[in-house]
Amino acid sequence: MQLFLTQILNGLQLSMLVFLLAVGLTLIFGLMNILNLAHGAFFTLGAYCGVAIAAATGSYWSALVMGPVLPFVVGFALQLLVLQPLAERGRSTHLDLALLTFGLLFATAGAVEWLYGSAFHAIPTPALLSGHVSLLGLSYPAYRLFIIGIGLAVAVGLNFIFDRTLIGATLRAGVDDRAMVTALGVNINVLFAVVFGLGAALAGLAGVVAAPLMSVYSQMGIAIVVETFVVVVVGGLGNLKGSFYASLIVGMTDAMSQAYLPEVEMFAVYALLIGVMIVRPQGLFGRVGRVA
């Protein structure tokens, strides 16, 4: 029973980590119709920034705050200076842009390897969170609870922004009818770039947050991004709430298979995805009929 409870918490923690990535991916897809295969690159960038900042300042907290800055800037610039102009020049079919970001994913991994080598790095767990917390009769690492907390906070925060603020209303309007929002005087290109940057920053945040737990290496983004794709497809591409529930499903599946069926660990989530695809090709929480 204790083991099972630990696994549930592990699953939750993994879910929240994947959610931080998936929410950006799904936001970018829902708004800009771009499948950003390079999302894992921002995860890697954030983690390496975190490592560098933590090494320079000795503080985990400054790494946590500053780490996502570079991913934000890169994401913002990528959308505004590369993807947006290409889309306007008629390379619109978002498959082209998806392939371009595929190249970016590998270019980033290669560049990081070139700069830092292929060694493994890590950020030490902050002293405040290095202990264990006793919870329901078991002792659980505080840092993992912290990750769950961050994920939930981001989910609640985004939900609030999306549903209750003017920015959120503009974003929702942009998803529905881009031309109309432009006609209302919103500079949609900048808005899109900001959202792209925000998604990238969340991926970077996930990178920093994951750094004390997972090893930081040049191809870490490539490894996790495929799992993120599973989440966004299961949740329905472009569906914010769907991506939250799908993160829970995928994270739990992964954690449980790791604990109880290690033989299928590598492919349990993909089997899940294929099952979902057979039953509901538009995703579990997807709206019907986005003709891509």
Added chain:
Amino acid sequence: MSTEATIVGAVSERAAADPVKQSQRVARAVIVAPVLMVLALPWISTPYLTILAIEIMIAGVFASGINLLVGTTGLVSLGQAMFLGLGGYGIGIGASVLGLPLWISVPATLALIGVLAVGIGAVCTRTRGVEFLLITLAFSQLFYGAAIKLRLTNGSDGMSGIPRPDLSFLGLNSDNPMVFYYYVLAVTVLAVAVVWRVVESPFGSVLAAIRENERRAVAMGYSVDRYKIGAFVLASIACGVAGILQAQYTYFINPDSMSWQLSGEGVLMVIIGGATAVTGPLIGAAVFVLVKQGLSVLTTEYMMFFGIFFMLVVAFFRGGIVGAVQSLFEKKS
């Protein structure tokens, strides 16, 4: 001076009078010269170039298969490497676990790939666009994971000792690069010819119709799902053939041959070559293999340059090299 001018004028007049024959002659020269070169290559070049040519042909078969999906049908798959790997593992398991000769294991492998592709294709073709891309990717990751985990495939160490065909009845030894070159050449010609026939057939026309306007194809009464699955199966078998050749070429197969980077490389070759049915993927494969070789001489950071190269090609070269050359000629005329 004046006589010369008349002669030139007469020649060009004659050429102008019969432009069909003229262009036929040019076309024949354009076709015959490379064919002779390809046939004679192992004799007139260095062993290094022969090996490079073998790699180009194998990549060309792989790209031709992908092109059937990406170029002809308009379905962008990022998972075709799974069939490349399955081809290699098929004959690897056939040889080292089951002890089967190649003349059984190769057809059995291709048949198995075909059956698998029917099932996988049936699931994948329920989606389109980026969702299709993602689900093919997920399937390939599934097989990638299986190849790492299963004892049958010897995990991430991979399987070595993949047999090359036994050509001793011809008095030849396929371990010799020159002999292997002609074997790969024969298979490549066969595979590309089949793909070409498929694209040119009525079946291929329906695939093109699906690419151009799927709704209209449905409205015309075609059950597009079956055509898409058919294209998926044929493409997968072509990729399986490439995988068999690849494994025989290196005597080795490991899970990396199913990685999604490899699938991406295949798509890149198709994009480089442009969507032309036969020549495009071959040219794309040639450019890709040569650039990769060049990069590996210059730098060890292959991955970074692969990514940058990929981005540049997608951003500036979407019509591919064949497309770029064609538009150049169109501008001139």
